[in-house]
Amino acid sequence: MTRRSQPSRARAALSRTTAGDAGFTVLELLVTSVVLLVTLGVITQVLTQSDGVYDTQEERLEARGQAAATLDMLSRLVRQAQQITPDPDNNSLLDSIRIVADWNPRDGDTADPYETITFTTNNGVLLKQEPADAAPVPFADHVASLAFTYLTPAGAPVPNPATVPQAHLGFVTIAVQATPVRGQVGAVYTTSASVRRTE
Secondary structure, X not given: OHHHHHHHHHHHHHHXXXXXXXXXXXXXXXXXXXXXXXXXXXXXXXXXHHHHHHHHHHHHHHHHHHHHHHHHHHHHHHHHOOEEEEOOOOOOOOOOEEEEOOOOOOOOOOOOOOOEEEXXXXXXXXXXXXXXXXXXXXXXXXXEEEEEEEEOOOOOEOOOHHHOOHHHOOEEEEEXXXXXXXXXXXXXXXXXXXXXXXX
């Protein structure tokens, strides 16, 4: 009798050990699943926020780049201009300019493309108009506004530059504002360019 009871005790102990080592309990699986879901939720939220920040930064850089390129182009054209017309749209805001310059190529006339050109803005777009254009056409994006200030050769402000001869204009201060990005005001870039002397 003693011989028979020992093997059944050994089998019972072996079956308990095997059952305990066979896998996870339902409670362990539930806790693991909850922890995994919370971790995945946090990772998803971080990735979504990072993606939004990246998109915003990309839009800001694009807007700043366009505004800076516009400022550079306008200052170069002003320096080469043989004639500058302040406020060509006659709205008294000094937010547009007409530039006439013989540079494309320098051949003694201003009939070539980009030699007589008017710049304005509308709805975040820089517009240009040449004599051959029936209406202003888009030239660059992300430009919210232009502003021009005119100074005499001595550096004094010219109150109404549209009414004075060009010889009284010495410098043009140009301000270009980039378009707003996601509610934040666009950056403003400013430079001053000397007006070419024609007398």
